[in-house]
Amino acid sequence: MDYDAYVIEHFPYMENENPALADRFVNTIDYTYENIINQELTDDEFRTRISAAFNKWLRKSKEA
Numbered sequence: 001m002d003y004d005a006y007v008i009e010h011f012p013y014m015e016n017e018n019p020a021l022a023d024r025f026v027n028t029i030d031y032t033y034e035n036i037i038n039q040e041l042t043d044d045e046f047r048t049r050i051s052a053a054f055n056k057w058l059r060k061s062k063e064a
Helices: 003-010 012-016 019-039 043-057
Strands: none
Touching: 003 012, 019 043
């Protein structure tokens, strides 16, 4: 998965965003993805885990 290319293609305005904040976002989602990809989760379980990581990134939740 070429995440950077995907984001630039589908969300071009993000290229001009705060690099430190963008790195933190990518690291949060990438870390979560790498830790759950081999767990054979259903699509719904996968989306739930990614959503929890995103909520953690937004500081809405203390667990992910």
